[in-house]
Amino acid sequence: MKSDSAFGFDAATPRDEARRILARAFADGEIASAELDARVLLCAALGIDHAGLVRDPNAPLGQGADRLKTLASRRLGREPVSRILGYREFWGARFALGSATLDPRPDTETLIEAVLDHFAGNIEGSWRILDLGAGSGAILSALLQGLPGAFGVGVDLSPAACAVASSNLSAHGLGSRGQIICGDWASALSARFDCIVSNPPYIASSEIESLAPEVRVYDPRLALDGGEDGLAAFRAIVPAAASLLAPRGVVALEFGEGQGDAVAALLREASFSNFKFRLDLGGRERIILASELTSA
DSSP: OOOHHHHTOOTTSBHHHHHHHHHHHHHHTTOTTHHHHHHHHHHHHHTOOHHHHHHOTTSBOTTHHHHHHHHHHHHHTTOOHHHHHTEEEETTEEEEOOTTSOOOOGGGHHHHHHHHHHTGGGTTSOOEEEEESOTTSHHHHHHHHHSTTOEEEEEESOHHHHHHHHHHHHHTTOTTTEEEEESSTTTTOOSOEEEEEEOOOOBOGGGGGGSOHHHHTTSOGGGTBOOTTSOHHHHHHHHHHHHHEEEEEEEEEEOOTTOHHHHHHHHHHTTEEEEEEEEOTTSOEEEEEEEEEOOO
């Protein structure tokens, strides 16, 4: 941990001055979200919200100074803010994270938006949802919240991730409408689903070492590594989806930059058609929906 003098603040330092000190330290550490991270960690250390910081910017840090130094040291070590806090805000709700779960990204909210748009004509329907590679359960939970008549199943290979997902479902009052199964993709399933979603590992193995430390070090490799070309998980998921999709159902998959054509080709080989692409927050193709199966 950095020393008190290195950070430049102590218990007597005003809140807003400490925020500026942290933002400079994070920027010097080449952390792109320096200003935001400084504010979030300051509020977390003091147990206040942003309104409290705005209302009393000159209040001294007090006993929160030591905790702030600890949190700041972790962030300077490139641990993500969400890992430091132990949760991620996703689709307007808070989800606990664990070392075995992927940290849900804002771009993945595009997947939620696409699925809810697909069912917009009947959001109260008794839809059956399958999330392959459920991780923290954020995707499944968000879909169940948006489709109040639906029931969902989430599958993950990691027992630790399954435990986190189950806990998150219960925390959001969805325990009776969702089930988490520990397994290898859809190998243990035989039921039919109206909607099958997945944000699978899609980063080529050779590219993982070049990722930012926040991802490379703190996200589980199982949730990142998509094999030699980044498409290994899709080769398992797509045939399974073809056998489990109910009539007039929809498959929605997240993929990496530049992978859209290859994922569409895999879906086409499995007799899917009627493809629709959705763009992420950066304007890149990120989601593909396939809502029909061609006749054999």
